[in-house]
Amino acid sequence: MKKIINTKKAPAAIGPYVQAVSANGFLFTSGQLGIDPLTGHLPEGIDSQARRSLENLKEILAQEGLTLDDVVKTTVFVKDLADFAAVNAIYQDAFGVNFPARSCVQVAALPAGGLVEIEVIACLK
Numbered sequence: 001m002k003k004i005i006n007t008k009k010a011p012a013a014i015g016p017y018v019q020a021v022s023a024n025g026f027l028f029t030s031g032q033l034g035i036d037p038l039t040g041h042l043p044e045g046i047d048s049q050a051r052r053s054l055e056n057l058k059e060i061l062a063q064e065g066l067t068l069d070d071v072v073k074t075t076v077f078v079k080d081l082a083d084f085a086a087v088n089a090i091y092q093d094a095f096g097v098n099f100p101a102r103s104c105v106q107v108a109a110l111p112a113g114g115l116v117e118i119e120v121i122a123c124l125k
Contacts, residue, residue, distance in 0.1 A: 009059035011035040014111060020060050027064055027122040031077065032056040033114040046083040046115045050090040053118045061122060069098050070122040076104040077117040087116055 005020035005027065006012075013019060013030065020029040034042055034049030037056065043049055054068075061067060078087060084104065092099075100120070110117050 007063040010056040011037045031117040031119040050087045050116045054094045071100045071120045073121040074102045077107045079115050081106040
């Protein structure tokens with residue numbers, strides 16, 4: 001059974017998709033840009049956008065009683081791999097020592113002019 005997950009504490013989808021779907025014991029999030037859900041705008045810089053992207057993911061996970069500790073896989077999309085070290089530092093702070101599997105790829109562009117977008121897969125409790 002598929003369940004749609006949405007929260008007002010993270011930005012609304014900017015296209016024909018939802019924030020997350022739970023199915024078969026997992027939660028799958030859509031990619032989260034660093035958009036501030038209160039203003040609807042991207043903050044300046046890779047650090048601020050990476051932090052906000054992870055905060056948005058935390059809010060979506062919390063909607064199902066989950067935390068970053070429940071994440072088993074992430075995919076990180078960056079506009080410029082030169083930002084890899086900066087994103088890594090923020091990512092490490094967010095996950096602590098409980099790292100999930102991860103892919104990180106450079107893309108030509110991200111929606112809304114974003115610099116980073118992160119999606120996760122988490123195990124439901």
